[in-house]
Amino acid sequence: MDLEVRHLKVIRAIDEAGSLTRAATSLGLAQSALSSQLKRIERALGGALFIRDRAGAQPTPLGELVLDRARVLLPGMRQLQEDAQRFAQSWGDIPRFRIGGTHGPLLGALVDRISAMHPDAPVNTFTSWSVKEICDLVGAGRLDFALIGVCGESPPPAADQLSWQAVGRDPVFIMLSEEHPHAGEGELELGKLAEERWANAPGDGCFGDCFSAACARAGFTPLSVFETDTSSCIHLVQVGRAVGLCRATFPPTPGIVTLPLAGTPLSWRHLIGHHPGSPAAGAAPAAALHARQVHSEAARRNARYAEWLAANGQFGTAS
Known part of the structure; x- marks a missing residue:
């Protein structure tokens, strides 16, 4: 499986929520579905991204690495989408x-x-x-x-x-x-x-x-x-x-x-x-x-x- 932008959004949501349960709610997913998706992402990246216990989910060192990159990539992808939309729309305004x-x-x-x-x-x-x-x-x-x-x-x-x-x-x-x-x-x-x-x-x-x-x-x-x-x-x-x-x-x-x-x-x-x-x-x-x-x-x-x-x-x- 290749890593995609949506996978980074899942990892970020888990980190921000502090637990899979709360992250699943914010993403509109069943907890079991989110857990399965996280396991597939972790297999693709080669290791565990979060330590999960009764206190919630805390990022591992590998998780911190991925989160650091996600904090750069996700805003960049959003900016790219906004710039592309402005680009596509701007030409239509000139006859x-x-x-x-x-x-x-x-x-x-x-x-x-x-x-x-x-x-x-x-x-x-x-x-x-x-x-x-x-x-x-x-x-x-x-x-x-x-x-x-x-x-x-x-x-x-x-x-x-x-x-x-x-x-x-x-x-x-x-x-x-x-x-x-x-x-x-x-x-x-x-x-x-x-x-x-x-x-x-x-x-x-x-x-x-x-x-x-x-x-x-x-x-x-x-x-x-x-x-x-x-x-x-x-x-x-x-x-x-x-x-x-x-x-x-x-x-x-x-x-x-x-x-x-x-x-x-x-x-x-x-x-x-x-x-x-x-x-x-x-x-x-x-x-x-x-x-x-x-x-x-x-x-x-x-x-x-x-x-x-x-x-x-x-x-x-x-x-």
Whole structure:
């Protein structure tokens, strides 16, 4: 017999009642039935859980061990059930989904997941290089959720207006042409790229300044930085015109390899936010869970990142 939650409830009831007779009454069972059930539980666990005499039932050392674990597990199971019920109910309150995000693969994957769950609900998206613009639209009620990223340990934007939950934390990788001399290395010192030109997507955060600071610590100033859309960045890398900066979840792309930088001088945090007073607030925990699942799947698709994560547990999908 495998131990089940209901068995833990029986053990706890006997301990709280102090006797099988009173426990049977509280559980709505005959004493003989409770006694038989307790014997089956004790056989499954390998020993007596209670000493029974005229004074009642007192836990044995094994019983104390089981009770200690039950005091943790039973509230946890109750919380799980309550969270699951809220999760199941929250999505039904929103007739449509309006999601804003910066350019990247996570937004598309989140839309795909929500569309699969709610095939009849409209899903609208808005993309922008400007995190501020997206946050302003969420604050004004024109978007329900913002899926964005911030550099390093920068605080979330509009923290006085929006509520944020962590999705994941990634190192910034570099993109190289597969013909690049360093393409076969496991990781790369930033200083080895001092003579390169760079390609990166634009944004209104501090990433550009943080990149310049990292280069300065490595002993050089970037020759030039092409700020352009993702497709153009990929093209410039593929033809060997530039080295690209990318999130570690960047998907496998023909002609390109991605590598971690030694010492992880740059990092990126993915966040999902909503306005606490909006109709979407009830669905925020579910939205965050789906965003984390999307992030975890993206990390697994990049074999280089999945290998790197195994040795760098402080990064990856938020729990």
